[in-house]
Amino acid sequence: MPTPKAVTTDDASLVETVYQQVLERIVAGHLPCGSVLSELAVARELGVSRTPVHDAVRQLAKDGLVAWEKGRRARVTAFTPDDVYEIFEIRKYLEGPAAELAAGRADRRHLVPLRATSVVLLSNRDDPEWTAKWADFDEDFHRTIAVASGNRRLAHEINRYRVIHKAINRIATDPELLQHAMTEHLAILDALEARDGPLARERMIAHITTWQDVFMRRVPWADQSAPAAPPSPFRESKSAGPPTVRDPRK
Amino acid sequence: MPTPKAVTTDDASLVETVYQQVLERIVAGHLPCGSVLSELAVARELGVSRTPVHDAVRQLAKDGLVAWEKGRRARVTAFTPDDVYEIFEIRKYLEGPAAELAAGRADRRHLVPLRATSVVLLSNRDDPEWTAKWADFDEDFHRTIAVASGNRRLAHEINRYRVIHKAINRIATDPELLQHAMTEHLAILDALEARDGPLARERMIAHITTWQDVFMRRVPWADQSAPAAPPSPFRESKSAGPPTVRDPRK
């Protein structure tokens, strides 16, 4: 079969397509955390050769979503509580300043659509697809602020961590929680519109902390299928400090 | 020739080896910014096949050191002044908190060697290899603080930006400048040893700002070989804001 079955209506390279496909599968919960990621299996499933899959897996490894085992096998990263804590910390370091910058460079073109969408979202609270729409808005919200910061590389880094965030976010279904998050979003928007940088920063950090607490408390990874020692990149690098239980916050 | 000429005394994968080799060449100034990066040429030069080179180039692209052109050609990233500014900003966002965290978790095992090395370095100021040793120390200094932060992912990200930093750092030869940097290093060490987080953070940010200013002022990329519109990743993504000359600082 020289011509594969054309995974999608390709406009980009196959590698990019495979990357997106695998990423989607990880985020969606297929390819559960800790499961081995067989290049051959993925290639067969997507109807492509192993080469682009190989490349895509390496990309995912760079993103920290896939961990190389000591051999040459790749596993979907199983995030430890430490990982989750660290990821949210870094999000604060990145998105806090981004919010502050965005307040200074605030552009109506950025902010107005966000507020409009949020208003719509708050009024149609019994929409059956409300959760999905909320997720879209959340995505849009953080991405817009990142872009509005004016620092393209910062936006790029924030986006990288949003991707990771999506991979560990399987619990955001509690309506009350989402409602609370929406309140925080609006508070941040207020600060942005008022061009109050420090306030925007503070509220963004508080917002991320809220979610950090939620994730750290619910600990959904504890009762996952993963047996005992789930793999994770950035783990085996340093043989230094013991993996002590981390203090909740500074 | 089934067995290539063994680039190095390989212990890791070929891809990793090639990655390091190319990275080194970029940092060293061979493979100047803006030059096309031919997979075939690299493969021939290193005596390996195209496959591992292809993988390595993709990795470098993920790191932002290589930019894909519209076709499928890769070029060594030519950093614009905007890029350099942004990179240093992000370094502040990452290394500032890292310093603060490191102050809180400060471990003698981390700090003592740093101070020892710095003392040696300050006494042998007429060592012919002083500049090289200084660079090593600088590397060690920032990496140690990153690790001492306790946030492994943060350390990883800081390291990523150190790599980029090395790629654009071709001017750090002014002894007076290095001397000044050493002073700042010591000031940061003082704060760390005093376990004063906020002060360490502040001094780290000031330190990075110093270098940011130096890089922005000397503008070494202006008289480089690159003709006019040097390519850079993260550039063509958004068609939004005009690439206005950036304000020096916030």
Place this chain on the structure above:
DNA sequence: CGATGGGCGATTGCATGCAGTAGTGATGCA
């Protein structure tokens, strides 16, 4: 009955082939 070693299967790393495409140089026309 549990642990350890050997054999087998599966999978990955690297090399190479093929085809498509972009870049480049030459040539012809205005």
Place this chain on the structure above:
DNA sequence: TGCATCACTACTGCATGCAATCGCCCATCG
């Protein structure tokens, strides 16, 4: 003489082959 078009070349993307390695399973031994 300058510009546009065309053909050629070279390089990259993807597929596939080969060999090495790793994991797993079973058999044998303590």
